[in-house]
Amino acid sequence: MRDAIAFAVVGLRAILLGPPGAGKGTQAAAIVERFGVPHISSGDLFRRHVAERTELGLRLEPYLSAGELVPDDLVFEMLAGPVADAADSTGGYLLDGFPRTIAQAEQAYEIAHQYDLLVHAVVALEAPHDVLVQRLLLRGETSGRLDDTEAVVRHRLDVYDAMTRPLLDYYGDRGVLHRIDASGTVDEVRGVVLDELEGAVAAPGGR
Helix, strand or coil, rough: CCCCHHHHCCCCCEEEECCCCCCCHHHHHHHHHHCCCCCCHHHHHHHHHHCCCCCCHHHHHHHHHHHHCHHHHHHHHHHHHHHHHHHHHHCCCEEEECCCHHHHHHHHHHHHHHHCCCCCCEEEEECCCHHHHHHHHHHHHHHCCCCCHHHHHHHHHHHHHHHHHHHHHHHHHHHCCEEEHHHHHHHHHHHHHHHHHHHHHHHHCCC
């Protein structure tokens, strides 16, 4: 297995998708440690802007509180700087929780193609709804996150199924999709994720 320095030189470019509770944050930590690229989490950025009461955060807050998707213009406004900084610093990135719609994916593709930053892989973590709800309710009890109530959790899962799940076909058609069962243990899922990404980054170019 090649070391993190070798992968950092390549500059892994990847997208991490999955419904709430699939473990994106946990697996993202392992990915950035292995490949040495910045982790750009749309959810973390959303919450930071809201917590800091920035001008953008005030515009985001109503959508987050209701479990609704944030409008595309606000998403791209928020992500433009972090993605540019990541590309400048390492040539790579791990996007977590973005894109969430076909429209966002198509716009992101045009931008990435323009700057020769197309992805090596899209990892989609998947698990049954019952597993996801149980995880999120437990997280709400321990973290105090206000959006981890059962009603909001189930609504967020419904929104994911309606708006984001179609991305699996989109990225499957591009030949970059890696679907991974996220219902196992953290270690089991991590092993599969890292193996899949090692193979993807070793292939030439991005798509």
